[in-house]
Amino acid sequence: MKRTLALALSLGLGIAAAPAMAETKNPGTFVFMWTDDIQSFDPAYIANTPSSYGTLNIYSRLLNFNGSKISEFVPSLSTEVPSLENGLIKQGTDGSVSYTFPIRKGVFAHKVGVKGADGKIAWEYYDKLTDAQKSAMEPGYGEITPEDVRYSLLRAILQGQSWMSNAITEVITAGKYPDIAKWVETEGKVKSINDASPEILRKVYDELASQIIVDGDNLTLKLPKSFPATLGVIALPFGTSVLDKEWVASVGGWDGSGDTWKAHYRPELGANPLFAEENGTGPFMLEEWDRTDRRITLKRFDNYFLGPAKLERVVMRTVPEWTTRRLQLLSGDADFVTAPVEFIDELGKTEGIKVIDGLQKVFSRGIYFAWPLDDNDNPAIGSGKLDGAGIPPDFFADIDVRKGFNYAQNYDALLKQVLLEKTVQSHGPTVRGIMGYRPDSPIYSYDPAKAEEHFKKAFGGKLWETGFAFTAYVTEGNPHFTAALSALQQGLSRINPKFRMQIQALPWASISDKLNNREKPAAPLTVMGWGPDYSDPGGPLGAATYYLSPTGLVGGMVGQGYRDLMTEKFKPLLDEAWASVDPAVREPIYAKLQEMSYEYATTQFLWEDFGYVVTRSNIDGYVDNMILYGAWDFYPVSKDND
């Protein structure tokens, strides 16, 4: 309502707004207005995309993504990208695999330790050092060494806070342990990591540390077996970001000892010393984080090892109200704003504004079937029986029901009328650009006749006679999701008026409550979408695993019946693909899995998600990398002052 009103008023007073097509304001400063917020500046703590904006720009990693290419890497703190060809990836006769990273020399953090006349070390900004101070720098204090890289990886693993840091644990153990807690609990045969003895904690540390080896100027990761997504994890702007060990210890963080790490396991957000402080080696430094004003100011690091950024400052402000953001963009007070999709066309026609549209995202949206459902006082399933007034808990266990639903969806109408042809229909768990995607793999289309055929077969023909009634859930405030359910609702009722699906919008917390941390899901049908965290379809955070593994993200939410199907039909192929490092072997398997997701109608895959960026016209250099979920790397960005 508010948005409609805002649009009407904006259009009505468009003439009044016209003179505000502004000159360049705040030259050299990129004013970034979004609706999100950063959770912490500790790379080992964070896991969500908005938080990665901080670490992506402040810290460096061993490797960077090659621009927008999600499976290609370029050197960063490592001077070379490991490969079998250059001998930096080696396969042992015992099945182990090692990755060696030659560490760049002469890289300094934003703050370095300078020894004073009294022998005490003070941390000073490297950019502001005098020659005398430079000569008094304490070796290793702020200069990045292979030991710092090792420390950073160990810290992320041992902190055990975020799933993105836990991904490094999966790399190091080649998927044996999902996180350090599980490792300790298994090793110590205890119920909780908190019950483990100091000896067990030390033992696990020693085992872990022995797999991250410093050898001269090189750092080597020794994995017990193949983990094809290793480089993809290393390049992500989370726990693999490199810290200076001495600095972290000086601000009260972990000192690197194998006997003290447990004290730093899963820290409270505000008590974490790296929560609002940083000492990275990236192109920008954290100048101010005003949490009251929800404003973050990043300042250029002039001594960045790849050369200084073009922008002098970046100011990131959280501005929840769209109209306010829009007017600030029009007046030039903002250089970038997050904008609702319905305003994109209008903004694209506005002088002084640039819209980059149709950016592909790495994940698709879908409608998830769950079974068996919680039948204990669950209003979503009505009577809980196949009597026309409800559905039985195993309703979606019947493949003909799932296929009937998939044929009842009007995908074309959704793509054309709702999504305005900005994206394509999803083919399954993996999207364009990810291994296993094939443009000619089968997809469902709206076909009432086929839907009827399957519905008539379902439950031995009883379903067609009795009909059904249940409630599907959608996250409130998401018009695309609601439209998808409405299209399905209409499709079903046209096929058989006895097919009744109610739609209920709920806050995300309530939907989560119906799917998570419970024995059986309470939501029969939910619109959601999940994206992988690296470009490889396999492994713990890969697209195929997320959707098709019994231990995957989706499997964890949609019930034991779904998990059983995954165990029986999909897991053997997932394991087979993951065991190989040869893309020629793996690709056909993931393509087969994609086809099987169609064949078994595991989910109603709807569309590949898409993005867009709205800036002032004088902003250039944005690189969209879909595995970073469009996160802004401010380093290549420029602001023309003309």
Added chain:
Amino acid sequence: MLNYALRRLMMLPIVLFALSLMIFALQMSLSPTQRLAAYAPSPDYLKGGQESIRRMIEQYGLNDPFYIQYGRWIGGILSGNLGWSETARQPVSTALMSLFPATLELVVLAFVPCLLLAVFLGSRAGIHLNRWPDHVIRIFTILGWSFPVYVFGLLMLLIFYSALDWFPPGRLSQWAQTVVSSSDFVRYTGANTIDALLDGNLAIFGDALRHLAAPVITLTYVNVASMTRVMRTSMLETLRQDYVRTARAKGLPRRVVELRHARRNALLPVATIAGMELAVMMGGVVITETIFDYTGLGQFAAKTAANLDFPAVLGFGLYFAVVLVLMNLLVDLIYPLLDPRVKTQ
């Protein structure tokens, strides 16, 4: 008078205790998974899987019984700790204290002209009943009453920011923000106008006023209507009182009768409603702050509620209860100044 004030203040802890119990009980009606939303606000957090969700619930003690969770919270309160706000990314007390000056600055600047204008307009309307000043003022107030804050604020932005570039949103321009954030600028109070004056920086003062102008005008206009109408009605009633007739019969000048005898007595109901309005405004002017990108308590309260950030909701609830009680007390203390008979009673 002092005893009276102390007695009222002694009720405060009881009010706060009852309020905290109520909010806590509401919170406990949600499942641990729902309450986890405060710590895992985005669906992305589920990527850690079911095991991670269970670990987070355990980490934050969301499965603990009511009395343990309440005890933990009340223990924190007694040691001066209101808890951690995941929304503000800082302790609740720090968030409240740092946002309070911004809201106070906005509210005071809006409330004072609002009150003066309401008293003036209400008196004029009452005195000139059914004549053109009364008609004009009534139309003015009806418009203000019927104008949604959102629409009026938006119009203010479109005209005074977008078209004229006079009154920008936010609290300071980018250049001024850089100055205020520097070590050369001392933050005495957190209120930009006052700090700028104390620092002797008139440029910052001017910039802060530019940013305050639109939200102040908006708040003044939408709030002046109700107070003006109360003042008008009260004035009409007072003008019909015997003592006013007597004063007129004694031959006192009309202006003296109206302003000294009638208006002063007509102020009592206005004081009551003004006290309540001030209290509500101090609780945060959510829409005004949101439209004008003015980070204050209103925006904070709305966001914490939406995020189910219970430590912050509780902390804010306690703050608001204190404001309400104090404001009621203040109104009670003002009554005798306006009407000596209240003191005698």
